[in-house]
Amino acid sequence: MKKLLNDPSEMVDEMVDGIVAAYPDHTRRLDDTNVIVRNDAPVSGKVGVVSGGGSGHEPTHAGFVGEGMLDGAAAGEVFTSPTADELSEMIQACDGGAGVLCVVKNYEGDVMNFDTAAEMAELSGVDTVEQVVVNDDVAVEDSTYTSGRRGVQGTIFVHKCAGALAERGADIEEVVRVAEKVIDNVGSMGMALTSCVTPEKGEPTFDIDDDEIEIGIGIHGEPGVERTELVEADAIAERLTNEVLDDVQPSGEVAVMVNGMGGTPQSELFVVNRTVQELLVDNGLAPWNTWVGNYMTSLDMAGCSVTILDLDEELMELLDSPTTAPAFKTK
Amino acid sequence: MKKLLNDPSEMVDEMVDGIVAAYPDHTRRLDDTNVIVRNDAPVSGKVGVVSGGGSGHEPTHAGFVGEGMLDGAAAGEVFTSPTADELSEMIQACDGGAGVLCVVKNYEGDVMNFDTAAEMAELSGVDTVEQVVVNDDVAVEDSTYTSGRRGVQGTIFVHKCAGALAERGADIEEVVRVAEKVIDNVGSMGMALTSCVTPEKGEPTFDIDDDEIEIGIGIHGEPGVERTELVEADAIAERLTNEVLDDVQPSGEVAVMVNGMGGTPQSELFVVNRTVQELLVDNGLAPWNTWVGNYMTSLDMAGCSVTILDLDEELMELLDSPTTAPAFKTK
Incomplete structure (x- = not known):
């Protein structure tokens, strides 16, 4: 470790x-x-x-x-x-x-x-x-x-x-x-490329092969819905986005979070975000604001999650109100 | 990869x-x-x-x-x-x-x-x-x-x-x-626990053993000043902070950045920041504002850097002016 x-x-x-x-x-x-x-x-x-x-x-x-x-x-x-x-x-x-x-x-x-x-x-x-x-x-x-x-x-x-x-x-x-x-009105889904390593145990929380990913992982390494071979970022972005959309069923403006699990660099999150945004527009949705970065992580896990919130005027106004919280930036 | x-x-x-x-x-x-x-x-x-x-x-x-x-x-x-x-x-x-x-x-x-x-x-x-x-x-x-x-x-x-x-x-x-x-009036110094892996090459940029760290690393994996055994976060924070202070020689209020290299979680950066801040106060300095997170990374490298800026009234006012840039939050 x-x-x-x-x-x-x-x-x-x-x-x-x-x-x-x-x-x-x-x-x-x-x-x-x-x-x-x-x-x-x-x-x-x-x-x-x-x-x-x-x-x-x-x-x-x-x-x-x-x-x-x-x-x-x-x-x-x-x-x-x-x-x-x-x-x-x-x-x-x-x-x-x-x-x-x-x-x-x-x-x-x-x-x-x-x-x-x-x-x-x-x-x-x-x-x-x-x-x-x-x-x-x-x-x-x-x-x-x-x-x-x-x-x-x-x-x-x-x-x-x-x-x-x-x-x-x-x-x-x-x-x-x-x-x-x-x-x-909100839904999320995540995935992992690697396990996190907890400080006290000093070992990976779960085993995952070099050519495997886990879809639907929890933020403590809890099992997801599928263990599959490593696929391209676009396929991952599509899977996560479509499952969240199926659940949330948004209809107009949405807030989006493309979150890193702690060990994934922002460059990769932006590659994922590109496809997330294309899918949202393809679904007739209007991304109102997007947050890309590490917001809720799982120690040093490599992976990402996609969160979509169906908005109305009240929620947009509240999301955009000023805050001094260091980890949240408004438009 | x-x-x-x-x-x-x-x-x-x-x-x-x-x-x-x-x-x-x-x-x-x-x-x-x-x-x-x-x-x-x-x-x-x-x-x-x-x-x-x-x-x-x-x-x-x-x-x-x-x-x-x-x-x-x-x-x-x-x-x-x-x-x-x-x-x-x-x-x-x-x-x-x-x-x-x-x-x-x-x-x-x-x-x-x-x-x-x-x-x-x-x-x-x-x-x-x-x-x-x-x-x-x-x-x-x-x-x-x-x-x-x-x-x-x-x-x-x-x-x-x-x-x-x-x-x-x-x-x-x-x-x-x-x-x-x-x-x-600014100085920085970084270190790495692991190498980054560039996308096209798909392999670590440099070799580093499981019990080694590199002090003074560059953001492209360029060699630093010392390859040493893995030591505690406090020793790393002290080394980086003291070398930057020796160079910058600040005298009053300072801006501080404890930056992650891309693969290091914020929990660890805050452990480092604790010691950085103690050292600043011990040196008679007043930390005016601090940024902890991933600001300038090296892909998925695990590691951190410490940046210290000696401030005057003009620089404080400019640092605290509003900006819409998504990755920079003012006080």
Whole structure:
């Protein structure tokens, strides 16, 4: 294993320090936790929007903490849910009196710990804690860590739209409504060329031959829908895009994310994006804005994912609202 | 070789299509070239700021095309300078009558072709073409493709400051002055854990053992200053930071970039950043803003670089001016 690490067991702790050290104007670390919150949290009278999950998916979620997006992000150990204690502390720290929305990716550990944390936070005096569960991965029903569909890159659009509406002073019912609207209209699917290598184990999470790829992979290396021979980028782009379109059934303007899994260079993502965009236009769709890069990764896995969000005027406006979150750039 | 590619010889062409397809509001492709320019180029009365170089370093340079940053970026074949013909076309397309500044990384092919292109553009009616050569890599004097020091990640700060000043309507002498100020005050140094694999060759550019790293590597895999055993991230961060500080000798507020070489996940870059920031503070410096991510890469190379820019009020203001360039986010 060749990684830029010190003691692998200290990776998450040191990473969280490194994140707040990079963005001290916008973020701070809650003492004795791996939780990062906005510097000005809680914002009085504003709905708090928080998220969290296992580490190894950076910039998810900490890179989306900032004005107009997330108030807080909790980092668990690598590919492991944050504890309910830490999630509860985050919810309390982001409660400005108008309630807190937890944006949860659909993994059993995350859902369970956020459930417990919500109860704990309410017992500690937070009036309203709401939860939305993102399940945008169209590849498979049920998976290694998941009942139902997995939550993946579409979560970032939930962060952005819910965070933008909360920043404008909307109440918690409205923020939940918009989060659910994004969840109802977004789909994603990924693939891998190589396995990731987790720091503590130091070995590939799964075996894959030099001439094989895995279609429909999860962001923790969970099995996809097909193990096939290495094919050209166009065939991969077509497969992912068509499966997402079949599910989302968009009709007009769409937001697009062509995401790298951590080990794939942007040059290759742009080659994939070329074909994704052609297919969208061929399907009568209008790509309104596109993000190409590493947004929700799987450590050093080589591979990509395609996310498509069916838009309306409200979602376009929210996606394009300003945010200081370092990992999200608007038009 | 496992990559998201179609025909490797078509990679740059397809990538350029994929870039303009991602950012159609801001960019367009010059016909029959691998040049990307601002959609509104040339901007009448504004100094044009352009750059270019071999492909394989994405998002450099095309990701920095946008209002307030670059007017144009030329993509050569992988690790190969763009042709003088294409560079000349770019200069002409970005000439709004106030002159054009070419920001060139110090590689012999780039410098030579930009020189020739400037002459060609002047013969074609561009009044003033100026050139600055960035040589921020403190690792080595003279290298495989370079006389003097190599130009690397500090180039992005040149793009930003020169582009911001040009956007405000400054004349070409002023834009050159600011570009030279950044060049005089910035230093970078990189390292690699693995070699990159070029698409057409399909094999590692250099051999490196499983327990070795290369300190001072170039962005094309050019030799660095030392081949050593794999050490901890802190030792790597200290080595790179201290060598850059020795060269730049900053005294107050600094801009920092902890850059990934393409195959290294952000989690590891943040571990490195933690130590970089501690060292800066220990040296009495004030990190004013920090960028952590993939900014100037070497295909799929695993590794990182550290860039430090000594700031004054003017440079801070220019770095923080708005830009629509997709790969650069201000505070």
